[in-house]
Amino acid sequence: MRTKFFTLFCIVLVAGLLAACAIPPATPLPGEATEASAPTEKPTEEATDAPTVEAAPEPVELSILWWGSDKRHEITQQVLNMYTAENPHVTFAPEYSSWSDYWTVSNTKAAGGELPCIMQQDYAYLNEWTSRELLMSLNEFIDSGTLDMSDVPADFLAGGTIDGNVYAIPLGVNAQAFIIEKNVFGEAGLDIPQPDWTWDDFEVLAGEIKDKTGIWAQGADLPAEAMWKSLYLAYGEWAFNEDGTALGYENDEPLIAYMKMIKRLQEIGALPTAEEGTEYSGAGPEASPLVLGKAAMDYRWSNQVVAVVNAAGKGREFVLVPLPRPVDGKQPSVYIKPASFFAITSTCKAPEEAARFISYFTNSLEANEVLAAERGVPIAAQVRDGLKEKMDPVTGMTFDFIALVQEDASPLPPPDPAGWGDIRTNVWTPIFVDPVLYGQITIEEGVKVLRREADAILAQNKR
Amino acid sequence: MSKIAIDAASRGNTATSTMSKKRRSKNSATDNLTGFLFVSPWLICFLVFTAIPMVISLWLAFTDYDLLGSWSFVGLDNFKRMFFVDKRYMSSIVATLKYVVIAVPLRLAFALAVAMLLNNYRRGITLYRAAYYAPSVVGGSIAVAVMWRQIFGTQGAINALLAIVGIQGPSWFGNPATAIWTLIIMAAWQFGSPMLIFLAGLRQIPKELYEAAAIDGANGWHSFWRVTFPLLTPIIFFNLIMQTIHGLRAFTQAFIITEGRPLDSTLFYALYLYQRAFVTFHMGYASAMAWVLLLVIGLVTAINFKLSSLWVHYETSEV
Numbered sequence: 048m049r050t051k052f053f054t055l056f057c058i059v060l061v062a063g064l065l066a067a068c069a070i071p072p073a074t075p076l077p078g079e080a081t082e083a084s085a086p087t088e089k090p091t092e093e094a095t096d097a098p099t100v101e102a103a104p105e106p107v108e109l110s111i112l113w114w115g116s117d118k119r120h121e122i123t124q125q126v127l128n129m130y131t132a133e134n135p136h137v138t139f140a141p142e143y144s145s146w147s148d149y150w151t152v153s154n155t156k157a158a159g160g161e162l163p164c165i166m167q168q169d170y171a172y173l174n175e176w177t178s179r180e181l182l183m184s185l186n187e188f189i190d191s192g193t194l195d196m197s198d199v200p201a202d203f204l205a206g207g208t209i210d211g212n213v214y215a216i217p218l219g220v221n222a223q224a225f226i227i228e229k230n231v232f233g234e235a236g237l238d239i240p241q242p243d244w245t246w247d248d249f250e251v252l253a254g255e256i257k258d259k260t261g262i263w264a265q266g267a268d269l270p271a272e273a274m275w276k277s278l279y280l281a282y283g284e285w286a287f288n289e290d291g292t293a294l295g296y297e298n299d300e301p302l303i304a305y306m307k308m309i310k311r312l313q314e315i316g317a318l319p320t321a322e323e324g325t326e327y328s329g330a331g332p333e334a335s336p337l338v339l340g341k342a343a344m345d346y347r348w349s350n351q352v353v354a355v356v357n358a359a360g361k362g363r364e365f366v367l368v369p370l371p372r373p374v375d376g377k378q379p380s381v382y383i384k385p386a387s388f389f390a391i392t393s394t395c396k397a398p399e400e401a402a403r404f405i406s407y408f409t410n411s412l413e414a415n416e417v418l419a420a421e422r423g424v425p426i427a428a429q430v431r432d433g434l435k436e437k438m439d440p441v442t443g444m445t446f447d448f449i450a451l452v453q454e455d456a457s458p459l460p461p462p463d464p465a466g467w468g469d470i471r472t473n474v475w476t477p478i479f480v481d482p483v484l485y486g487q488i489t490i491e492e493g494v495k496v497l498r499r500e501a502d503a504i505l506a507q508n509k510r
Numbered sequence: 511m512s513k514i515a516i517d518a519a520s521r522g523n524t525a526t527s528t529m530s531k532k533r534r535s536k537n538s539a540t541d542n543l544t545g546f547l548f549v550s551p552w553l554i555c556f557l558v559f560t561a562i563p564m565v566i567s568l569w570l571a572f573t574d575y576d577l578l579g580s581w582s583f584v585g586l587d588n589f590k591r592m593f594f595v596d597k598r599y600m601s602s603i604v605a606t607l608k609y610v611v612i613a614v615p616l617r618l619a620f621a622l623a624v625a626m627l628l629n630n631y632r633r634g635i636t637l638y639r640a641a642y643y644a645p646s647v648v649g650g651s652i653a654v655a656v657m658w659r660q661i662f663g664t665q666g667a668i669n670a671l672l673a674i675v676g677i678q679g680p681s682w683f684g685n686p687a688t689a690i691w692t693l694i695i696m697a698a699w700q701f702g703s704p705m706l707i708f709l710a711g712l713r714q715i716p717k718e719l720y721e722a723a724a725i726d727g728a729n730g731w732h733s734f735w736r737v738t739f740p741l742l743t744p745i746i747f748f749n750l751i752m753q754t755i756h757g758l759r760a761f762t763q764a765f766i767i768t769e770g771r772p773l774d775s776t777l778f779y780a781l782y783l784y785q786r787a788f789v790t791f792h793m794g795y796a797s798a799m800a801w802v803l804l805l806v807i808g809l810v811t812a813i814n815f816k817l818s819s820l821w822v823h824y825e826t827s828e829v
Contacts, residue, residue, distance in 0.1 A: 151788045154577040179578050322684030325772050326664055469790045477598055481773045485686065 104136040107397045109404060110163035112142045112156075114149035114387075116354075119421055126414045130407055137400055150468075157181055164395035165405065168215045168388040170206060174291070174462040176390070177214045183391045184212040188402035195406045198427040206385035206459055216405050217385030219423025221349040221445075222369065222452045223277060226356075229364040231343040235259035240368050242451060243379070249371045250308055256343045257317040263342040264317045266335050267324030269309055270480040271346070272471050274370075278305055280457050281376035291464025292508045294501055299494040301373060306483055306490045313484070321484035333358040346370075349445045350386045350423040356441045367448040369455075382457040383449065386423030424449045466504040474500045571798035577791045588798035599799075601774035602782040608690060609778065610757035613697035618749055621701035625708035626738075639709070646702025654696075655766035659683070662692045683768055686775040693763045693776055704749040711745035712738070743822040751814055758807055779803055 113123060120143045127139045142163065144152050150172070156162050168176065176182050188194040194216070196204060207215035225240075232239060237255060240248060253264030276286045279296050288295040312318040319327065319336065327336055332355040337345035347355060349367065356365055369381040389408065391401045408414060412433045415425050420442050425431050435446050478500060483493040546553070571588060575581035592599050628639050648654050661667045662682040669679030682688045715738060723733045739746075761780035764770060770777035770785070783803070787796035 150791075154791055158577045175578065179580075181578070320684075321772065322681040323664065325684040326681065469792070472785060472790050473598055477601075477770075477774050477777075481771070485773055487773065 104134075106136050106138070107400045108138050108140055109165060109397065109401055110140040110142070111165040112153060112163040113167035114144055114146045115167075115422075116145075119143075122417050122419065122421060125417050126408065129414060129417070130404060134403075137404065160394065162392040162394050164392060164397065164401045165389055166392055167218070168207075168390040170385055170388075171463045171467055173207065173215055173388070173390075174209065175465040177209050177212075178465065181393055182214045183393045183395065183398055184214060185216065185391065185402060186212055188399070189213060193399060193406065194402040195410055198410060198429050200426070200428070202459065203383075203385070203426040206462075207388050207390075209462070215385075215388030215390040216409060217388055217423075217426050218408070219350060219386045219420060219425055220383050220449060221386040221423040222381050222383050222449060222456070223273065224347055224349045224352060224367045224369065224448060225371075226337060226345045226347055226352055227366050227368060228337060228343055229366055231256075231260055231262070235343075239366055240371075242369050243455065244368070244371050245374045245376075246305065246308060246371045247374050250312065253312050253317040254315060257315060260343060262340070263319055263336055264312065265344050265346065266337060266342050267319045267327040268346045269318065270306070270476075270484065272475045274305070274346075275302065275475070276460065277370055277380040277382075278302065278373065280382060280460055281372045281378055281380040283377045285460045287461075287464050287467075287505065289461070290508065291466070291505060293505050294498055299498065302494050302497075303490050304373075306493070310484070310490070321481065324484075331358075348384075348386065349448050350421070352445050352448075353421070353441050365444075367444060369448075369452050378457045379455055380457070381452055382459055383452060384459060385426075420445065464505060465508055469504050470501050474504070567797040568801060570794050571801050573794040574792075575794045575797075577793055581794065584794070588795045589802070591795070592798060592802065598774055598777065598782060602777045602779045605690060605770075605775060605777050606758060606760070606779040609694060609697070609760060610754060613694040614750070614753045614757050616694065616698040617701050617753060618704055618746065620698050621704035621749070622708050622742075622746070624701060625705045625712060626734075628705075629709060629712045639706075642705060643702035646700045652762075652766055655763055658692065658696055658763070658767050684772055686773040689768055689772060690776050693760075693767065696763055696767075697757070697760070704753060707745060707749055708742070711742050715741045740823045744824060747814075747818050747822045751811055754810060754814065755807055758803065758810070 111127070113119070115123070123143070124141060127141060131138055140163070142152075149167075153162070153166060162181065168182070173182075185194055189196050196213075196216075203217055203220060204213060206217055207213055227239060229239070235256065237252065237259070240252065249264075256262065256264040278301055279286050282296070282298075282301060285295045287293070309318060313320050318324075319342075327334065332338060332347075332351060335345050335355065335358075336342035338355060338358045345355060352365075352367060356363075359365070369379065372378075372380040389405045391398050391405070395401055408418075409425070410427050410430065412430050415430045415434055416437060418425075420434060420438065424446055425434060431446070435443065438446065474497060479493050479497040482488045482496075483490050488496070572583060572585060573581045574584050574587070624642055628635060628642065645654075659666075663669075664679070664681045664684070666682075668682065672679040680688060682692050719737045719741075720733055723737050728736060759780050760778050761784065764776045764778045764781045765784065768776040770781050779799070780803075783796050783799045786792045786799060
């Protein structure tokens with residue numbers, strides 16, 4: 048009796064295992080992830096087949112994944128429909144999420160070998176994804192003209208290029224901006240800063256804003272890790288070294304000076320204290336101190352300006368100035384960065400069609416009128432010029448800002464190394480910025496901790 | 511013995527003692543098959559969604575798997591890093607222990623107090639019970655967490671009240687000393703489910719004991735400590751175990767309200783585990799953390815059981 052009982056149990060167990068095994072194409076074991084991603088020869092095969100595809104276009108379904116706001120989902124969907132209307136053999140399987148969920152979604156898909164054909168990429172993750180051979184080189188599509196980049200300035204394309212291979216096409220560019228509320232400056236009798244202003248100018252200005260208006264000069268975003276990088280960029284250095292195995296600078300003084308300035312301004316009430324700041328950090332544009340009238344300036348990437356200005360409502364005027372630079376720096380802090388990319392994943396079955404679509408997305412004025420520079424200022428010159436006249440004043444302001452920055456910008460720094468997300472989440476805020484600003488450790492101790500912990504994470508890239 | 515008894519019972523009165531052993535075993539195999547078929551949806555789901563993932567996660571705990579690509583076996587590195595290197599891990603342990611040690615007794619005390627208030631037959635009492643249970647139903651929800659942000663915000667309800675009496679309220683979420691208390695108060699406020707269990711326990715206490723105590727001259731305080739409390743200890747013990755486990759796994763409140771900040775003072779273990787797994791994708795490390803949590807929960811529960819002999823009173827005779 049016992050044996051039969053046991054056999055039965057085994058049968059059920061095996062049934063269970065079989066049920067689990069039925070899934071594997073979707074969830075291969077972790078170790079197989081890299082093998083599962085298609086070999087790089089694949090595009091070549093597809094490319095040689097290309098003429099026949101063109102002669103009698105077979106129906107293709109392109110899966111596509113992006114992050115963004117509801118507005119972006121709506122307009123992107125609209126452009127996908129427009130493309131299908133022009134190319135009836137191409138249909139789309141779109142998926143989208145918010146930024147906060149995006150990397151969970153896409154990493155899980157990558158682990159399961161289920162990546163979409165086209166995915167939105169970010170400069171911060173590009174290195175990691177290409178080094179794991181999850182993205183396809185687009186060089187041959189650019190060479191063959193399928194992916195038409197003839198109208199795109201080379202330095203705009205540089206952001207998606209790694210070791211001579213273009214892996215991702217920027218969907219728009221942006222730059223770090225200070226949004227300034229004109230009325231507040233006007234009433235206080237303060238001048239709008241010059242584009243080449245310095246952090247010293249900023250400190251003086253912040254004190255004056257506090258004295259004359261009583262509100263904060265800035266929100267709580269100055270201790271952001273993007274500021275750290277821009278700070279060292281101005282000295283001709285970068286936060287990380289070339290192969291991403293350690294921090295890229297020797298001298299901690301600029302960072303110490305920067306944090307000291309923040310503390311000084313917090314003490315005189317020109318910046319929110321650490322305690323006050325927690326309530327605003329990470330809050331959307333609607334809840335930013337600038338929009339709420341509690342601060343005279345706000346630090347944002349320029350493609351977020353539209354959201355901030357819209358949240359502020361009518362009757363308020365804003366102006367954009369580039370990020371201040373250190374007095375003793377060699378070059379501007381500000382640089383032109385691709386806001387986001389489209390990349391074709393290495394598992395894509397129809398990369399040719401995907402490339403054609405990205406080409407349309409980049410070069411079609413019609414499509415970009417719908418997209419309305421929501422992903423940043425378009426990279427194709429004709430599209431940019433064509434759009435400029437039709438844009439609302441706020442979007443036009445970001446166009447002018449990018450043009451202004453372009454005149455005097457630092458070269459685009461390399462993409463962030465693998466482990467950057469780890470540093471941002473587990474080092475920068477919790478064991479450097481917060482302990483320093485809450486006065487638990489001194490700034491000098493803080494920068495040492497930052498260096499030690501960041502180096503430890505980056506050292507893993509040596510393997 | 512008992513097996514035969516069950517078999518006999520399952521066949522009811524028709525079962526005959528003359529049935530041969532062979533025949534009985536055949537029948538019981540059929541019975542078993544039927545039984546397993548009936549539970550098979552659960553069994554299969556348990557294997558596929560719980561047992562197998564658990565085994566895989568145990569294995570991942572010894573790797574540096576990060577979702578995206580290659581992984582390698584790293585032995586005990588994850589555990590070493592956790593206990594000796596990772597400062598945030600220590601912060602998460604401190605925050606979680608503080609929360610459990612303060613919030614669980616507080617919640618149980620509230621639950622018991624309210625249960626005793628509600629343990630009578632006044633008009634509309636069911637309405638009150640439902641009302642007091644409501645926070646637990648909505649407790650884990652995003653909406654309550656958002657409301658909590660409003661109440662304890664710098665411009666929130668609490669500070670507005672303080673302003674009336676001329677006190678400038680602090681930034682409750684911004685101050686590392688007060689932030690965790692907002693979550694502890696929230697936990698105490700969600701006393702609904704232990705309250706229901708207490709209420710059921712209170713109903714089991716025979717009225718005669720109170721009457722006898724009253725005749726002996728006991729006041730309310732005496733009869734609580736001499737009658738209610740001892741007879742309720744098994745229930746209190748059960749609630750303590752359940753709420754401690756619940757507390758060690760706390761996640762939602764900190765995830766929505768404080769994100770672990772400031773200074774990692776509200777970085778609950780489960781929140782840090784989530785960050786490791788789904789923000790920085792250290793699946794191996796997160797798996798190791800999950801297994802340590804499981805062991806800790808097991809250990810704490812075992813200690814609780816051991817200590818229970820000192821204070822939990824089980825009625826041996828029938829009441």
